[in-house]
Amino acid sequence: MRRLLPPRLRGDAPVVPVVRLSGVIGAVTPLRPGMSLAGVARILDRAFGMRGAKAVAIIINSPGGSPVQSHQIHQRIRQLASEKKLPVFMFVEDVAASGGYMIACAGDEIFCDPSSIVGSIGVVGGSFGFQGLIEKIGIERRLYTSGKNKAMLDPFLPENPDDVARLKSLQYEIHTMFIDLVKRCRGAKLRGDEDELFSGAYWTGQRSIDLGLSDAIGDLRSVLRARFGDKVKMPVVAQPRGLLSGLLGRRGAGMTLAGLGDAASTAPEELMSALEARAIWARFGF
Structure with missing residues (x-):
């Protein structure tokens, strides 16, 4: 009877479930879901709950994105590792930068390729200013708010120095949290000047090892x-794919029948999301 069981359930060999976390974090449109805790919680639960698991391996390939989703995914991995008493091995593919590196820090050990891009411990935000354009084409901006800061950083109004100062204050708070997390997770492994480590710069895999941001190639x-x-058995734990997502492929993942009727109306949003995601990857040469 024992022979009829899958190899990972027989106890013949150690089992290390593998989870892949890939993509921009938190950038979500109906047709292009980004990485989020809601999207990965189920596969993390399955991986850490697999019978006979000796550890969990996570492949990370992300240029970052939402600091909130990055932190929540990081926390969930650490919570599950503590509950199940399993070590976590992180494997960086092309890039683990910004929020992607925050998630990588949930690993007890971080491995990378010599050419992986690792780091970017910082916070970035950007926008455009269109006030000159709308004046040139004869459009008048009409905006009505309650609350003096409600229209902060409106791209159709001239930039307000007070708004910029407030934004930088928020970025400083998030950056400080990120730095504290890296120090807590990497501890005495960190080497090098903090002004360099936490400047938002990023490095190749080999250099990240020298700085203590990764452990080994x-x-x-x-x-x-x-x-x-x-x-050792390395079963890949992936999201179950329904018939519709299988037909549509990766771009259609997460799309429901109810959402098909809205596909045309979301085309501009989908295009902007694709451009934004492309810009995030491009910062790291991809």
Whole structure:
């Protein structure tokens, strides 16, 4: 009877579930869902709850995004690791930058490729100013608010120095939280000047090891076989795919039948989301 069970349930070999976390964090449109806690919680629960698991391996490939979603995913990984008493191995693919690196810090060990991009411990925000354009084409801006700061950083109004100062204050608070998290997770492993480490700069995988942001060069298969033996099982835990998402492919993941009728109306939003995501990846050469 035991032979009829899947290999990972027989106890013949150690099991290390593998989870892939990829994409911009928190940027969501109906057709292009970004990475969020709601989107990954289920697969994390399944991975950490897998019978016989000796550890959990997470592949991270993200240029960052929402600091809130990044932090929540980080926290959920650490909570599950503590509850299940399982070590977490992080494997950086192309990039673990900004919020992507925040998630990577949830690993007990961080492995990367020599050419991976790692770091970018900082906060960035941007906008455009259109007030000159609308004046040139004869459009008058009419805005009605209750609350003196409600229209802060409106792109159709001249930039207000007080608004910029307030934004920088918010960014400073988020940056400080990020720095504290990295220090708490990496601890004595960190090397180098803090002004450099926390400047928002990013480095190759090898340089990130020198700075203590990563632990070693290594790929998932080689590292896990070295740690747990050649017979280690590495089942990939992925989101279940329904019929519709299977037909539409990755771009349609998360789209429901109710949302199909709105697809045309969301086209401009989808385009802007794609451009924004492309710009985030482009900051790191991808």
